[in-house]
Amino acid sequence: MNVRARQKAATQASILQAALEIFSEKGFDGASTREIAAHAGVHHALIKYHFTSKDALWRAAVTFLFQRQAAELSLPAPNDPAHASYRDFARAVIRAVVLYSARHPEHARLMVQESVRDSERFRWAADEFIVQTRQAAEAFILLCQREGILPKVSVPALAYIFVGAAQLFYTLAPEVRRVWGIDPSDPEVIEAHAEALTAVLVR
Amino acid sequence: MNVRARQKAATQASILQAALEIFSEKGFDGASTREIAAHAGVHHALIKYHFTSKDALWRAAVTFLFQRQAAELSLPAPNDPAHASYRDFARAVIRAVVLYSARHPEHARLMVQESVRDSERFRWAADEFIVQTRQAAEAFILLCQREGILPKVSVPALAYIFVGAAQLFYTLAPEVRRVWGIDPSDPEVIEAHAEALTAVLVR
DNA sequence: TGTTACGTTATGCATTTGCATAATGAAATG
DNA sequence: CATTTCATTATGCAAATGCATAACGTAACA
16 A cells, blocks of 8 residues: 555545544534534645545445444354353343444434434434344344344334443443442443443343 | 512513523533524523523523522432331432432433543532532432441442433433433323332342 | 656635624513 | 613624635546
């Protein structure tokens, strides 16, 4: 790779990284491209050059989030010999989701900022990515219900119960720190949360 | 109350109502006072006149939310004769929290927008209001643990599991509608969610 | 080594923003 | 009925915003 190509990739990466941070903390309207550029340490005109527009940058950030999620959150198959039982499999899935939420809290933050209202941007993300997440969540819940691990109640409700219970602790990390005096980025705290969620969900 | 006082109260109420909606959907930075004024159907200069500044308007909105919550979410006492058992009491609390989250989704939306980062505004809200919520949540969880209703795991984790599981379904109502094809404002759907959460939490 | 390609920077512009100040007009008051 | 009070409106302003355009400088290449 060239010097120029390397530099170009580095610039794009730093812009994307800054975009994730600012968008996730302030939402699309609250974030300014100049603030993102300053945070990335580049000239603001480079955002237009590399990402065309603020809207396109936001979509690039969302695409990055879901691609990384797909890569990192490769859930093990239910019949994987690594699991002694479906119950163990369910525990592994819950733990994996909690660890992902803890590792990348900006994912849930950025999405929740946009999913509280029905914008064009939100609809694009929903159709492009969230629909797939629904499939996985639904399949997992149905399996757990069949095996008697989860109660046989509303599947959509269970889906948001699961996800909400897994991510709010990290989405609201500043609140957890200030009001409860504990740090949701501490590995031990994360383990305790995963254990708690497993105890609540797996019967 | 004379004509002027009545009109003044009506103006303030409509501004506050609009502020709740715009702040909860766009966050503090993303919301503009002119948009709030337009949404309330009043001249934008009235916001400064009645609420001094954008920041003060935000704090008035948050104050309103928590005061209304305190009024509407008056949790029944554990030893109230209306409850046959602590288990029934726990079910009543869970149902009440779910119904409140469904009735006023803007509360969680507005707070989550500000609680994802450690701003001065957030710290004020945390110290002024959220600390009290913590007390109630902690007491409720400890009671449930003593009675064998909830597993004896991390209390802060359980608190965010409970709240996250109760409110995400309504915070992300547009997502639920688009991706799952159901309406989180439908009373039957709300009942199903309350039932699901109760089934998951109460053992 | 001279030229080109292209990542980067400088600058401009119309619009939006929060806030300030002065003007207005009708209800309240005596 | 004259006057005052005060909720409301009109207008201004500096700063910030997204985006456009042109200049710049150096790595890449023939």
